[in-house]
Amino acid sequence: MVALAVCGAQQAYGQTVTRYDFDVAAGPRRQVIQTIAGIAGADVSFADAADKGLDQVVGPVRGNLTLAQALREALAGSKWFVETAGNGQVRIARSGGNADIIVTGRRDPLRKEDSNLLTRSDTPLKDTPGTIVSVTQSVLATQNTTSLNEAIRNLPGVTYTPGPPSQISSRGDSTRGASFTNGLRNSIAGGDAPTIDVESIEVLKGPSSVLTGTSVAGGLVNLNPKRATGTSLPQFDFGVGSNDYIRGSVDVGGTISESDRLYWRFVGLSEHADRQSNGGQNPHSYAASAIFGYRDNGWKIDASSQVYDTRIVYGKLYYADPTTNTVQPVTIFSNDNNYYKTRSLSQNLGVERDLVTSEAFTLRLRSRMRYQYAEQTLQNQLYQGKYNFGGAIGIIDLVTGNNSFSKNYQFSSSSDLYAKLETGSVTQQFIVAFDYSWQKINQIASGYSALVPFQPLPSLGSIPDSSNPNRNELRATRKDYGLVVQDQISWGPFHALLSARQTWYDLTSRQVFYPYLINNDADQRISKLLPTGGLVFSATKWASIYYTYQKAVTPPNLGVRTYRGAPFPAAISTGHEAGVKLELFGGRLSVTGDYFRKDNNNYPLIDPAHPGFYIPGPGQKSEGFEINQSGKITPTLFLQSGFAYTTSRSATPLVSAPRYQANAWLLKSFTLGDRQQLDIGFGGNYQSNVNLVKTDSLTGITTYPKFPIKYVRFDAAVGYTYGPYKLNLTVNNLFDRFNIYTPLVANSLYQGVGREFRLVFTAALPKSR
Known part of the structure; x- marks a missing residue:
């Protein structure tokens, strides 16, 4: 593996949702990827730097885009595909091959910067018409926290009362014991599930119905x-x-x-x-x-x-x-x-x-x-x-x-x-x-x-x-x-x-x-x-x-x-x-x-x-x-x-x-x-x-x-x-x-x-x- 460190103008604290102004001319795939990563302040790692596919001409890429969007535009119409891999990484891969390219943004793992609770699709919080508060696993780790009860203390305007069912409340009303995992309703008898296997916990404020059907009144609690x-x-x-x-x-x-x-x-x-x-x-x-x-x-x-x-x-x-x-x-x-x-x-x-x-x-x-x-x-x-x-x-x-x-x-x-x-x-x-x-x-x-x-x-x-x-x-x-x-x-x-x-x-x-x-x-x-x-x-x-x-x-x-x-x-x-x-x-x-x-x-x-x-x-x-x-x-x-x-x-x-x-x-x-x-x-x-x-x-x-x-x-x-x-x-x-x-x-x-x-x-x- 050959690692290529790319220096950029600013750090990508959330490259999957943060947008950058790209103006990248057409060129070899290797060069275009490096230029895009450099603008977003990310590092690039090639599994096989000698892969001939990296010399094919792609681009240009222009516009106010996220890192993942820019990479997708650069590779549109090719056999390569782009997907966010978690941990601040974007993977560029080719079906049936193993010559992956990993683009890693120096993001801030302590905060969540997008959500799908209100829009049903990953949307930057800055562009979301509502209030969503969250806490990430990285923050919970600094507090040695493994329980939902202790995790909730990080969410502004949200209170907790032990159950069953446990009541999580905001804006004068409660969840009535309801919670969700990846947007799907949990068992009412599921109690306070451990949080060791979640990436983040988030609460959508207000009487939401887009994702849940019948409302949970005091806010939608979701475990990612x-x-x-x-x-x-x-x-x-x-x-x-x-x-x-x-x-x-x-x-x-x-x-x-x-x-x-x-x-x-x-x-x-x-x-x-x-x-x-x-x-x-x-x-x-x-x-x-x-x-x-x-x-x-x-x-x-x-x-x-x-x-x-x-x-x-x-x-x-x-x-x-x-x-x-x-x-x-x-x-x-x-x-x-x-x-x-x-x-x-x-x-x-x-x-x-x-x-x-x-x-x-x-x-x-x-x-x-x-x-x-x-x-x-x-x-x-x-x-x-x-x-x-x-x-x-x-x-x-x-x-x-x-x-x-x-x-x-x-x-x-x-x-x-x-x-x-x-x-x-x-x-x-x-x-x-x-x-x-x-x-x-x-x-x-x-x-x-x-x-x-x-x-x-x-x-x-x-x-x-x-x-x-x-x-x-x-x-x-x-x-x-x-x-x-x-x-x-x-x-x-x-x-x-x-x-x-x-x-x-x-x-x-x-x-x-x-x-x-x-x-x-x-x-x-x-x-x-x-x-x-x-x-x-x-x-x-x-x-x-x-x-x-x-x-x-x-x-x-x-x-x-x-x-x-x-x-x-x-x-x-x-x-x-x-x-x-x-x-x-x-x-x-x-x-x-x-x-x-x-x-x-x-x-x-x-x-x-x-x-x-x-x-x-x-x-x-x-x-x-x-x-x-x-x-x-x-x-x-x-x-x-x-x-x-x-x-x-x-x-x-x-x-x-x-x-x-x-x-x-x-x-x-x-x-x-x-x-x-x-x-x-x-x-x-x-x-x-x-x-x-x-x-x-x-x-x-x-x-x-x-x-x-x-x-x-x-x-x-x-x-x-x-x-x-x-x-x-x-x-x-x-x-x-x-x-x-x-x-x-x-x-x-x-x-x-x-x-x-x-x-x-x-x-x-x-x-x-």
């Missing part, structure tokens, strides 16, 4: 999985930490057949602790993913199998005391053994095929499928507060318990036809897509309650099965499917998105309470046409302004029903957003500022005349502004931070939505000598002004008290790198401050993670092609 491209470096981790924490992980890959362009990758994780610092026994996470990839002459196939076993434990319980405006510990019982455990097996397949490729027209067929089977076990005791019955009874503490075993079968798929047409100064990207999601839920649950000390405190209970005489059996089937027609138009400085989705939702639910054989069945059918539109105006190469409009439908949770037994009506959400996007310091730092308004037309309230049932209440109306920053202020100083302000536009306060939120992660690198580097990271999270919801079970009156304490935590990291080896020390909640996860109700509040440290040794071994 790692892929096998034959370019990843083998990496091994070993870590220890507080509470007898121990961890081992591996990420290795290679080539099955270079001539057939088949690649493999394996990612594994095993971590366990005796306890969690804020309460809870024996948390663990075990995961393994086998990943395969095929790349050849217009074909792009990715397949993977994933299995994981997680035990998520709860922090200590607290309750808000309205008489003293304080937060008090629950002392009448301990929830130290409460947990929810998930076992999951999933299969994923993605296929893309270029049907037509030319300088002016591209036609591509894309299809993705995901199957997931998940089992979830839950044991949990909850504190429902103090009730003053007066007389001889006096003040009573109400305690309830939940035990359940759930099985969930989830199948999701999406197929679309993508066409890109370039005519003069106008580029159109047209998509016709159909997606389908089916899930089957089987759950057996048992519950209990006690008025303490009027009744004895119940034990934690056991996991029920079909032999349990006092059980609740739920069997439900849900289908989400839709047809999407979309056009994305670029005309000079203007980028427009026009989309219409016809979505359908079918639910069949059968619920029986034993031994009384009380049925609580539900069927619901929804059919809605949901538009999405947006416009971006690029005022300069480094600044743009945008506006977006989104409409979505959200079906109610299964347990939300009216007294007369009718299904609760679906909520229609409407979102408006306007903002500015900046690319500063030569494109190293991305800044987004936006103002948003979000409405929905109904919100379930407890029926005061019939406790346990609901009536439609006034819809929630929220507004606010956000500012997000991600990237490098200098070549050695990385910043990921944000601030969000959210408030209600009606007399009813928003519930479990902090009015003020802020987060930051600052990472500074110092070069100590040959192959040596010191990384110092520091950051934190802040939340304040949260309203709870509290309904008096005796009177049916609902109030919205303000939560009395703020959430504040600081985190730090120190990493030392010598060649391929790194030792990374992280400390979460550095000052061991008492925190409560974003609260929803006044009782059963979970304590946030206390001070914890992790020390992880990583060996990232070199790999030869």
Whole structure:
């Protein structure tokens, strides 16, 4: 192999989406590729520098293009093909040969610079009419993070409350436990999946429906999985930490057949602790993913199998005391053994095929499928507060318990036809897509309650099965499917998105309470046409302004029903957003500022005349502004931070939505000598002004008290790198401050993670092609 280092005018911090002004004359393929790479500040590596195909005349290449687009134009009409290979690399290959050319941009792996969540095609964030926040695996590695819970702290304006289902919220509403992998819906019983095998995690703000069908209300959470491209470096981790924490992980890959362009990758994780610092026994996470990839002459196939076993434990319980405006510990019982455990097996397949490729027209067929089977076990005791019955009874503490075993079968798929047409100064990207999601839920649950000390405190209970005489059996089937027609138009400085989705939702639910054989069945059918539109105006190469409009439908949770037994009506959400996007310091730092308004037309309230049932209440109306920053202020100083302000536009306060939120992660690198580097990271999270919801079970009156304490935590990291080896020390909640996860109700509040440290040794071994 001959490596040719090409010097350029600037570094390519995101060559797959960053655009450059190319004016390259026709010439030998070798020379044209080197010139294109030089303009983008990339390096070129030839597997066979003597290949005669490198002397063929190609070009010219002119225009404002990404590195990959410029290379495709240079090779249009030849037997060579171009594809992004991950890790900041673009591969130029020839079908049936092994004389690959690898073009590697010196990109910033700490930030994600494009997304397909809103546009269904990879689009630079600067040209996307909406707010998408993300965190990459490279940032998570600096924090020794392997869980979704800890990863979410990096996303501005997004909060996390442990489940199940875990609630991820933004703009005054939640995801209702929904999440997605590569744009396909995950199992509702899948819990908090480990993040060791993802490249990035991103959240699309607002009531999105283009990708998901029925809305997830508070934002679309998407996990982008790692892929096998034959370019990843083998990496091994070993870590220890507080509470007898121990961890081992591996990420290795290679080539099955270079001539057939088949690649493999394996990612594994095993971590366990005796306890969690804020309460809870024996948390663990075990995961393994086998990943395969095929790349050849217009074909792009990715397949993977994933299995994981997680035990998520709860922090200590607290309750808000309205008489003293304080937060008090629950002392009448301990929830130290409460947990929810998930076992999951999933299969994923993605296929893309270029049907037509030319300088002016591209036609591509894309299809993705995901199957997931998940089992979830839950044991949990909850504190429902103090009730003053007066007389001889006096003040009573109400305690309830939940035990359940759930099985969930989830199948999701999406197929679309993508066409890109370039005519003069106008580029159109047209998509016709159909997606389908089916899930089957089987759950057996048992519950209990006690008025303490009027009744004895119940034990934690056991996991029920079909032999349990006092059980609740739920069997439900849900289908989400839709047809999407979309056009994305670029005309000079203007980028427009026009989309219409016809979505359908079918639910069949059968619920029986034993031994009384009380049925609580539900069927619901929804059919809605949901538009999405947006416009971006690029005022300069480094600044743009945008506006977006989104409409979505959200079906109610299964347990939300009216007294007369009718299904609760679906909520229609409407979102408006306007903002500015900046690319500063030569494109190293991305800044987004936006103002948003979000409405929905109904919100379930407890029926005061019939406790346990609901009536439609006034819809929630929220507004606010956000500012997000991600990237490098200098070549050695990385910043990921944000601030969000959210408030209600009606007399009813928003519930479990902090009015003020802020987060930051600052990472500074110092070069100590040959192959040596010191990384110092520091950051934190802040939340304040949260309203709870509290309904008096005796009177049916609902109030919205303000939560009395703020959430504040600081985190730090120190990493030392010598060649391929790194030792990374992280400390979460550095000052061991008492925190409560974003609260929803006044009782059963979970304590946030206390001070914890992790020390992880990583060996990232070199790999030869």
